[in-house]
Amino acid sequence: MPKEFKPGWEYMDSAILGQEIAIHLETGRVYCADGIEYKPEEIAILNNSGAEITPGLHRVKSIFKGTIVG
Numbered sequence: 001m002p003k004e005f006k007p008g009w010e011y012m013d014s015a016i017l018g019q020e021i022a023i024h025l026e027t028g029r030v031y032c033a034d035g036i037e038y039k040p041e042e043i044a045i046l047n048n049s050g051a052e053i054t055p056g057l058h059r060v061k062s063i064f065k066g067t068i069v070g
Contacts, residue, residue: 010023016053017055019032019033027040028043036062042068
């Protein structure tokens with residue numbers, strides 16, 4: 001069965017995370033295929049600090065079910 005793509009979302013494969021991600025075009029939320037979500041505030045914190053989402057950061061967020069804070 002083919003995957004259903006929903007309007008208002010951009011789907012892409014993340015080479016860094018090794019999985020598909022979906023970006024909500026209105027809110028900026030990022031959802032990963034493994035169920036981890038990045039809120040726009042978290043992405044802004046990373047961007048403002050010059051950091052990026054890496055496999056290690058993603059793993060820590062996943063294990064602790066945490067939120068990125070400044």
